[in-house]
Amino acid sequence: MTGEPLIxxxxxxxxxxxxxxxxxxxxxxxxxxxxxxxVVLRSPHAHAVIRRLDTAAAQAMPGVLTxxxxxxxxxxxxxxxxWIVQCDPPMAQPPHPVLATDRVRHVGxxxxxxxxxxxxxxxxAAEAIVVEYxxxxxxxxxxxxxxxxxxxxxxxxxxxxxxxxxxxxAVERAFAAATHVTTVDLINNRIHASPMExxxxxxxxxxTSDRHTLYTSNQNPHVIRVLLATATLGxxxxxxxVVSPDVGGGFGMKIYHYAEEVLVMVASHRLNxxxxxxxYRTEAYLSDTHARDHVTRVALxxxxxxxxxxxxxxxxxxxxxxxxxxxxxxxxxxxxxPFPGPYKVRAVECRIRAAFTNTQPVDxxxxxxRPECTYVLERAMDAAAREMGIDRVEIRxxxxxxxxxxxxxxxxLWTYDVADFHTLLDRAVELADFAGLPQRRAEALARGRYxxxxxxxxxxxxxxxxxxMLAEQGCRGAQYxxxxxxxNPTGSITVMxxxxxxxxxxxxxxxxxxxxTLGVPFERIEIVHGDTDRVAYGxxxxxxxxxxxxxxxxxMSLDKxxxxxxxxxxxxxxxxxxxxxxxxxxxxxxGTDLSRSFQEIAAAAYNPIDYPLDRLxxxxxxxxxxxxxxxxxxxxxxxxxxxVDPETGRVAVMALAAIDDFGNQMNPMIVEGQIHGGLAxxxxxxxxxxxxxxxxxGQLLSGSLMDYTLPRADDLPMxxxxxxxxxxxxxxxxVKGCGEAGAIAGPAAVVSAVLDALAxxxxxxxxxxxxxxxxxxxxxxxxxxxxxxx
Numbered sequence: 001m002t003g004e005p006l007i008x009x010x011x012x013x014x015x016x017x018x019x020x021x022x023x024x025x026x027x028x029x030x031x032x033x034x035x036x037x038x039v040v041l042r043s044p045h046a047h048a049v050i051r052r053l054d055t056a057a058a059q060a061m062p063g064v065l066t067x068x069x070x071x072x073x074x075x076x077x078x079x080x081x082x083w084i085v086q087c088d089p090p091m092a093q094p095p096h097p098v099l100a101t102d103r104v105r106h107v108g109x110x111x112x113x114x115x116x117x118x119x120x121x122x123x124x125a126a127e128a129i130v131v132e133y134x135x136x137x138x139x140x141x142x143x144x145x146x147x148x149x150x151x152x153x154x155x156x157x158x159x160x161x162x163x164x165x166x167x168x169x170a171v172e173r174a175f176a177a178a179t180h181v182t183t184v185d186l187i188n189n190r191i192h193a194s195p196m197e198x199x200x201x202x203x204x205x206x207x208t209s210d211r212h213t214l215y216t217s218n219q220n221p222h223v224i225r226v227l228l229a230t231a232t233l234g235x236x237x238x239x240x241x242v243v244s245p246d247v248g249g250g251f252g253m254k255i256y257h258y259a260e261e262v263l264v265m266v267a268s269h270r271l272n273x274x275x276x277x278x279x280y281r282t283e284a285y286l287s288d289t290h291a292r293d294h295v296t297r298v299a300l301x302x303x304x305x306x307x308x309x310x311x312x313x314x315x316x317x318x319x320x321x322x323x324x325x326x327x328x329x330x331x332x333x334x335x336x337x338p339f340p341g342p343y344k345v346r347a348v349e350c351r352i353r354a355a356f357t358n359t360q361p362v363d364x365x366x367x368x369x370r371p372e373c374t375y376v377l378e379r380a381m382d383a384a385a386r387e388m389g390i391d392r393v394e395i396r397x398x399x400x401x402x403x404x405x406x407x408x409x410x411x412x413l414w415t416y417d418v419a420d421f422h423t424l425l426d427r428a429v430e431l432a433d434f435a436g437l438p439q440r441r442a443e444a445l446a447r448g449r450y451x452x453x454x455x456x457x458x459x460x461x462x463x464x465x466x467x468x469m470l471a472e473q474g475c476r477g478a479q480y481x482x483x484x485x486x487x488n489p490t491g492s493i494t495v496m497x498x499x500x501x502x503x504x505x506x507x508x509x510x511x512x513x514x515x516x517t518l519g520v521p522f523e524r525i526e527i528v529h530g531d532t533d534r535v536a537y538g539x540x541x542x543x544x545x546x547x548x549x550x551x552x553x554x555x556m557s558l559d560k561x562x563x564x565x566x567x568x569x570x571x572x573x574x575x576x577x578x579x580x581x582x583x584x585x586x587x588x589x590x591g592t593d594l595s596r597s598f599q600e601i602a603a604a605a606y607n608p609i610d611y612p613l614d615r616l617x618x619x620x621x622x623x624x625x626x627x628x629x630x631x632x633x634x635x636x637x638x639x640x641x642x643x644v645d646p647e648t649g650r651v652a653v654m655a656l657a658a659i660d661d662f663g664n665q666m667n668p669m670i671v672e673g674q675i676h677g678g679l680a681x682x683x684x685x686x687x688x689x690x691x692x693x694x695x696x697x698g699q700l701l702s703g704s705l706m707d708y709t710l711p712r713a714d715d716l717p718m719x720x721x722x723x724x725x726x727x728x729x730x731x732x733x734x735v736k737g738c739g740e741a742g743a744i745a746g747p748a749a750v751v752s753a754v755l756d757a758l759a760x761x762x763x764x765x766x767x768x769x770x771x772x773x774x775x776x777x778x779x780x781x782x783x784x785x786x787x788x789x790x
Contacts, residue, residue, distance in 0.1 A: 005516050006512040007512055007516045008664075008666065009667065011512055012508075012669075013505050014511065015505070026217070026245060026246050027201060027202060027215050028200050030215055030245070034274060035202075035273070036065055036115050036117060036273050036274065037115065037116055037275070037276055037277070038114065038122060038263060038267060038277040039113070039114045039116075039123050039126045040112070040113055040126075040259075040263070040277070040287070041111045041112040041126040041129055042107075043104035043109040043133075045104060045107065045133055045698070046107050046140065046359070046697060046698025047104070047135070047138040047151065047153070047358045048103065048104050048133035048134060049134040050100060050104065050131060050132075053111065053112070053131050055067045055112060057130070058114065058125040058126070058129045059125075061128060062121060063116045063118060063121030064114065064122070065116055066267060066270055067113065067114050067125070068099065068112065068113040068115075068266060068267060068270075069099060069111070069113075070097060075234060076098055076234075076266065077231050077232045077233075077234065079097075079231070079259060079262075079325075080230075080232075080325065081093060081096070081323040081325060081327065082475070082476045083328050083476060084474040084476065085329070085332050085333075090161075091160060092159065092160050093323065096322040098259045099111060099113065099259070104133070105153060105321035106359050106360055106698065107698055107699055108287050108360060108700075109321070110259050110260075111129075112129055114126045114129070115267045136151070137151035138151055138358040138697070138698040140357060140358055140359060140693050142357060145158045145318075146159055146316065146355050153321055153356040158357070159353065159355060160323070160328065160355060161328065161354050162352075162353050163332050163353075164351040165332075165336050166347075166411065167348070167349060171301075171312050171347045171348065173310075175312070177301075178302060179302060180302045180306075180384070181299060181302070182299065182300045182302065182384040183297065183298070183300075184299075185296070186296045186298065186376060186767065187296075187767040188294040188295075188296065188375055189292060189293070189685065189767070190290050190292055190362070191290065191685050191690065191691060192284075192708060193250075193252065193253035193289075193365050193366070194705075194710055195249030195254070196248045196249050197217060197247065197249060198217075199217050199254065199258065199260070199278075199284065200277065201215065201216040201258075201260050201276075202216075202264060203263075203264030203265035203267060205268040205269040210239060211239050212233075213241045213242075213243065214243070214261060214264070214265055215245065216242065216244055217250075217254055218242075218244045218250075218255070218500075219244070219250045219252075220255060221243065221244040221531070221540070222498060222538050223257075223477065224242050224257055225237060225532050228240055228242070228257075228262070228265070232257070233265060242532045243531050243533075244500055245530060246502075247501075247502035247530075248502070248503075250502045250503075250541070250542075251365055252365045252366055252542055253291070253365060255325060255364065255542050257325055258287075260277045260287075263277070281705060282703050285703040285704070286360065288360070289320075289361050289365075290320065290363075291362060291365030292362075292365065293691075294315050294318070296313065296316075298312070298377075299311075299312045300381075301347075305398060306385070307399055308340075308343060308384075309347060310347040311340050311345050312349050313336070313350040314351045315335070315351070315372075316354075317330070317352060318354075318359065318362045319355060319356050319361065320359045320362045321357065321359060322361050323361065324361040325363065326364055328354060329369075329475070330362075330363060330368050331354060333369070333473050334461075335350075335369035335370070335372050335373050336373075336412070337461070338369070338370055338459065338460070338461055339373055339377070339412060340410070341373065341377050341458065341459040342400055342457055342459040343381075343396075343400060344405075345399070350412075358698045364542070366739075366740050366743040367743045368740070370461070370740065370744045371740075371746075371747060371748075374458040374744050374745055374748050375751075378458075378752065379748065379752075381396060381399075393429055396425060401416070401419070401421055402421075403423070406418050414461055414633070416459070416633045417630070417632075417730055418726045418727075418729055419635055419661065419726060420724070423724065424635070424660075424661060427722070427724065428455065428457075428659050431639065432453060432639040434453065437451075437453050444643050448645070449643040449646075450757040450760070451642070451643050452641070452642055452753045452754060452757025452758070453756055454639070454642075454749050454750065454751065454752025454755070454756050455637055455749050455752060456638055456752060457745070458637075458638070458741070458744050459633060460635065462545065462631060462632055462740065463548035463731070463737050464549075464628070465549065465627055465629065465630060466479070466629055467480065478539065479545075479549070480553075480625045480627040481498050481549040481625070482496075482536045482537060482553055483495070483496075483550060483555070483624050484497070484535070484622070485554065485557040485558055485560075486620075486621040487602045487620035489605075490602070490603070491524070491599035492525070493514055493520055494528060495511075495514060495527050495528065496529070496535040497510065497529050497538065497553070497554060498535055498536070498537070498539055499529060499538065499540065499545070499546040499549070499550030499551075500530050500541045501530075504546060504674070506546060509551070509666045509667050509670060510525075510527045512666055513551065513554065513666060513733075519585020519586070536623060538550070543737070543740075544632075544739040546739070547735050548731050548735050548736065549626060550626075552628070552731040552732050552733055552735075554624075555732050557624040564605075564622070565620065566582060567615075568601050568604055568605055569587035569596050569601055571610075571611065572600075572601075572604055573589055573595075586598065601620075605618060605619055605620035606618060606619065626731075628731060632728045632731065632735070633728075634662050634663070635661055636741060636745065637745070638657070638679065638682070638745035638746055639656070640655070640656055640683075640746075640753040641654045641655035641656075642654060642754055642757055644754060644779075646776075649772035649774070649776025649779065650772045650775075651770055651772070653687075653715065653717055655720075656679050656683070656716065656717055656719045656720070657720035657722075658679060658719070658720070658741070658742065659721075659724065660675065660722075660723055660738070660741055661726055662723060662735065662738040663728040663734050663735045663736040664725065664727050664728075665723065666735070668723070671721075672721045674739050674741070675719070675721045675738065678740060678743040679743075681742065682742055682745065682746015682747045682750060683711050683715065683750055684710055684711040685746070685747045685769065686747040686749075686754075686768055686770060687715075687771070688710070688715075688771065690709075690771075692707075751770065754770050758778065758782070760784065761784045762782050762783040
């Protein structure tokens with residue numbers, strides 16, 4: 001291959017052609033012979049006892065094939081939890097039944113599964129099922145869920161766990177000696193991932209082979225296969241194939257093992273026909289996991305110069321009614337351990353109380369604990385700066401870890417490998433144009449608007465590993481990844497990876513790495529994922545791990561392919577292996593003009609004439625399972641500038657910018673796209689997204705896209721994205737995860753901007769989302785609420 005390298009190039013995505021021409025293959029596109037439709041009957045109540053469940057009339061309706069209730073599931077196990085927080089008393093682990101048995105615990109809790117010839121027939125039959133409920137009081141409000149008089153979700157009460165980490169004694173000393181203490185009360189609003197494609201799944205039992213195939217919109221098919229085998233269905237693993245085809249967005253919400261995956265497989269086995277279930281949008285809000293939902297008090301102990309000496313965080317986190325797969329880890333491991341982020345304070349203590357409520361389960365969503373951590377830190381830093389009369393940038397500059405301190409062991413768990421926080425902050429100030437802000441404020445004020453500039457600094461831990469450390473923290477699964485590289489006889493390449501792609505661009509970026517490493521044309525490289533029958537056991541895609549872990553596994557297999565190619569080339573050219581050099585797609589005997597192309601070596605690998613078979617096997621295929629020695633630690637500063645209309649409370653986002661350090665970048669265009677998407681979701685949480693429940697009944701009031709507001713194109717400005725590069729030391733590619741960054745710092749930057757705009761009025765605190773009504777009420781109640789002159 002000749003020309004400029006593909007690694008680092010803004011290569012257009014090869015997978016996009018099929019998506020924009022309608023050739024994508026999602027679960028709902030799959031039509032199998034004899035396919036039937038499943039519909040879930042869900043509880044209309046947040047908390048109730050099931051007194052009577054009668055399916056007879058529904059079963060007799062035209063087209064109805066079978067109806068499953070809890071008593072039909074026999075030995076089917078409950079949905080598992082994959083992380084056990086280590087605490088005393090032990091974490092509560094109540095059962096999570098696939099179908100409700102004697103009690104429902106949130107609106108949308110599945111009660112029965114109807115299978116019919118058509119979706120319409122299944123819907124009609126579901127409406128004909130008779131269920132009699134005895135209503136029970138519901139615990140809906142997180143702030144009061146742990147009160148002694150709160151309605152119990154489970155017989156043992158509403159506390160899932162009470163867990164602390166840090167040095168409480170050191171924190172007490174820091175606060176006792178502090179010149180100033182800043183305390184902030186915060187609510188991190190509950191949100192929903194709302195991917196473009198709702199969840200869907202198909203169960204297909206083949207009696208001839210006695211095998212089950214599950215097609216599911218999921219981010220980690222191998223893990224789902226294991227959970228089906230060991231936790232829910234109890235089948236032998238080789239009898240299960242899981243296929244995750246094209247997935248239209250996941251954002252963490254499609255990591256988990258859901259009840260519908262079990263139901264379609266049980267029903268398919270009963271009927272010996274395929275069964276499809278596709279979620280309606282409103283059903284998605286009732287049955288998918290939700291995210292965030294924290295109530296927090298944070299306190300900083302500062303000296304006279306504004307340097308933080310102590311950090312105390314007390315958070316109550318919502319688990320919902322049941323524990324989703326990774327739910328316990330999100331407010332503990334992924335939220336508490338990242339404190340104190342990029343700041344050098346050593347005395348840190350976090351106490352997390354996880355509470356059950358009669359609401360949907362809460363689990364990871366883009367960033368998963370890191371956005372909540374960043375929001376707490378950055379809101380507290382802004383408040384401290386205001387209270388002490390220190391510039392917001394300057395107080396951060398005084399508290400950032402210096403570049404010469406790396407590798408840096410944090411006071412809780414991590415060891416940061418490399419970073420240069422101050423250099424990035426200086427560039428962020430230039431990118432935000434702080435110097436021109438007074439002029440922009442004045443111009444906005446002349447138009448009757450308040451203008452504000454906000455920013456948030458973040459430090460992320462992602463690309464999980466090693467497995468031993470995670471197991472010690474309560475993780476029930478390993479965190480390596482597999483990469484298989486198969487060189488075909490004609491020289492084309494098939495890569496099989498355990499990392500599933502659902503919008504990230506793996507098919508392009510992985511092919512760029514392969515093309516540059518082996519000198520094979522980009523067009524002759526196939527990336528295979530999402531099928532447990534084709535790919536060796538892999539862990540999946542989440543936590544910004546695909547390139548750092550999955551890509552590293554692939555790169556190590558590529559290096560093994562080259563090493564074996566050197567042995568084949570040495571045999572063909574009658575040279576020593578140590579004399580063979582590989583570059584630009586050719587194997588050359590050093591110091592001579594003897595060489596063979598990669599394609600010639602590939603052909604020879606499958607035509608082993610006169611091979612020394614005792615030392616050199618035919619074929620050219622290599623596999624690597626890469627276990628990362630540590631996480632990767634991207635960091636950055638995200639910037640938001642807004643204008644607020646005091647007459648309506650509407651917030652207009654005027655500018656968004658980000659500067660990040662993601663280490664080496666394989667494709668800067670795709671990196672920028674990830675930041676754009678994350679920033680959009682950050683704006684969504686900051687200004688509009690909110691899962692709202694009726695406090696009395698537990699009914700979800702934001703259960704459709706008419707009520708749950710998502711950002712649109714006209715809510716967002718053109719975004720500026722820049723990078724600095726300090727290569728990661730924890731993987732062979734030198735990369736750091738980029739998939740979650742925008743959603744991590746975005747909400748804090750948005751709120752910072754709005755509070756900066758309203759600072760002249762004396763508004764110092766608002767909780768997300770900053771809806772027009774909420775902002776208008778704050779302006780109206782502010783000490784200086786007359787509004788700007790027009």
